[in-house]
Amino acid sequence: MLRIGYPSVFATELLNGFPADVELIPLPDISESTIDIDVWIPDPYSVKAIKLWPKLRGVKLVLCTMAGTEWIPNLMGPHVTICNAHGAHNISTAEWTISAILAMIKHFPSFMDMQRQGLWKRRFESPARYAAIAGDNRPLYPPVMQEELTGKTVLIVGHGSIGQEIERMLEPFRVNLIRVARTARPNPEVHAISELDSLLPQAEIVVLILPHTAQSDKLIGARQLALLRQGALLVNAARGPIVDTDALVAALQSGRIRAALDVTDPEPLPEGHPLWSCPNLFLTPHVAGSTPQFAPRSLQIAADELQRYIKGEALHNVVQKAV
């Protein structure tokens, strides 16, 4: 019988979708003795999983419940097949992105600051804030206190699983969408990353939702930020090092752009880091994928993969095939 090791901290009902003819073995965080399993579902926190790995024996297949598996191949070498939970973060991360965009367009962080101070400020303060960030110095009357997402030009860098979900959720806002991925393709039109510099000046909102790789490291640096319009919103729901942090701090401090970040470089962001006090910035501590629906969804993806493995069918989310 196939032995499936899973973190004992997972509620057992999360494993209801697993095939009946396997042995489910709850794994401790730390073990003095070795543990024999065939399939390993590692703890989502890689630090914990890495500590347990030296005690595991017989692992042929790893079903990771996270999308990111960068840490696994170096740990266990090429003789193990590794699958990720591609798609499990689509809804949560796309919803964070839409929420962050709307929060910034509606100036919610500033209104929250005022609420905390118990201040009813709007007619004199809000128009000045809007004019400063949007660069819109027309003598608008009645005063402007909010902006609209509908009709804006949104550039999505990364048109994979989450990028496409963001696009779906943006549909009701009738935005003008520009898509970018590694390679260009039609229907819908996706531009190649080599065209990024020519597309950035068109965007009012730029969403980063691509993996951090050698190619995407510091993809958004001082030159790219300088290509953005006054008041453009940079949204990073991907990975911190895709943006050059020093360049971002400078662009925010100059008041040229605004940003919403779920991820930073470094992470965690240390106390006193200049990002904490940048103007026009909304920051969350890498939480976009973490909802109550995530664990059941990612374990169902693992259960489906396991069914295919048992039947000898091709696996769907292979990031490393055992040699």
Ligand SMILES: NC(=O)c1ccc[n+]([C@@H]2O[C@H](COP(=O)([O-])OP(=O)(O)OC[C@H]3O[C@@H](n4cnc5c(N)ncnc54)[C@H](OP(=O)(O)O)[C@@H]3O)[C@@H](O)[C@H]2O)c1
């Ligand atoms: N904040 C969070 O909590 C959170 C949660 C989940 C995921 N994420 C991040 O989101 C990323 C995307 O996830 P996903 O599931 O959508 O991945 P995915 O389905 O693999 O899609 C990745 C997309 O990025 C594009 N891409 C890859 N390298 C690129 C490059 N150098 N330049 C431009 N485009 C590039 C790919 O282009 P092609 O289509 O041409 O291959 C693809 O469209 C993850 O890698 C992770 O870093 C963050």
